[in-house]
Amino acid sequence: MSEIQVRPARVDDAKPILTLVNELALKQVMLPRSPASVIENIRDFLVAEVDGKLAGCGALAITWTDLAEIRSLAVAPAEQKRGVGRALVDALVADAERLGLPRLFAFTYVPGFFTRVGFEICQHEDLPHKVFNDCRHCPKFLACDEIAMTRVIDAEASPAHLFGKPQRAIPLPQRTPSFRAPSLAPTPAEPPPEAADPIGPSDGTAYQN
Numbered sequence: 001m002s003e004i005q006v007r008p009a010r011v012d013d014a015k016p017i018l019t020l021v022n023e024l025a026l027k028q029v030m031l032p033r034s035p036a037s038v039i040e041n042i043r044d045f046l047v048a049e050v051d052g053k054l055a056g057c058g059a060l061a062i063t064w065t066d067l068a069e070i071r072s073l074a075v076a077p078a079e080q081k082r083g084v085g086r087a088l089v090d091a092l093v094a095d096a097e098r099l100g101l102p103r104l105f106a107f108t109y110v111p112g113f114f115t116r117v118g119f120e121i122c123q124h125e126d127l128p129h130k131v132f133n134d135c136r137h138c139p140k141f142l143a144c145d146e147i148a149m150t151r152v153i154d155a156e157a158s159p160a161h162l163f164g165k166p167q168r169a170i171p172l173p174q175r176t177p178s179f180r181a182p183s184l185a186p187t188p189a190e191p192p193p194e195a196a197d198p199i200g201p202s203d204g205t206a207y208q209n
Ligand SMILES: CC(C)(COP(=O)(O)OP(=O)(O)OC[C@H]1O[C@@H](n2cnc3c(N)ncnc32)[C@H](O)[C@@H]1OP(=O)(O)O)[C@@H](O)C(=O)NCCC(=O)NCCS
Pocket: 024, 029, 030, 072, 073, 074, 075, 076, 079, 080, 081, 082, 083, 084, 085, 086, 087, 106, 107, 108, 109, 110, 111, 112, 113, 116, 117
């Protein structure tokens, strides 16, 4: 059996990462990423190689002192169900331990996989930092069909002793059928010309940050 190697991503991994993630995103199994979001956050990413070829990727995005998200976890279809996803999660968990992060979460359509690698289902409302920071800007905010899952790394850690809860400048909007997320940006007189995106979808799909 081929050996799986997991290593931190380099900038020259950005394009293969985008290709892998956005091809899977076209199948509606995960959110797409823009080139800028992958390049700017390349230090969040780990890649897995099998026989020297990129077989998967995953990112650890820090939300707060007590919480980080596993994002953009993707394994090439030909390499799935061979342990690559588990190797990536194990390495991301080791990274979280090194950073002193006591809890991880993921939003996913594959709860079965995340259960196998130590996560359990939680409520979206159990993740207020995440809901406040990202979800309220998401077009799926009112009808999110992703499953929230969490894995405790250090049950003894006290978030209050680390930094406390994030302060909210404005209250979290209620998710009701009539809710419309307020636009904080002024409406431009004319829409800017659409930037060419060589890799991501151009159908107006919202990218993950
Ligand atoms: C989900 C994904 C990352 C799993 O990666 P993988 O390399 O196939 O998973 P592994 O081979 O490491 O599987 C680890 C365990 O999870 C199980 N598993 C894998 N995919 C599963 C699934 N879709 N449903 C239930 N269990 C699953 C495996 O059988 C294995 O079980 P074991 O503990 O009995 O050995 C991969 O299928 C993928 O990239 N899917 C498309 C993108 C996606 O959904 N990403 C998640 C975004 S949050």
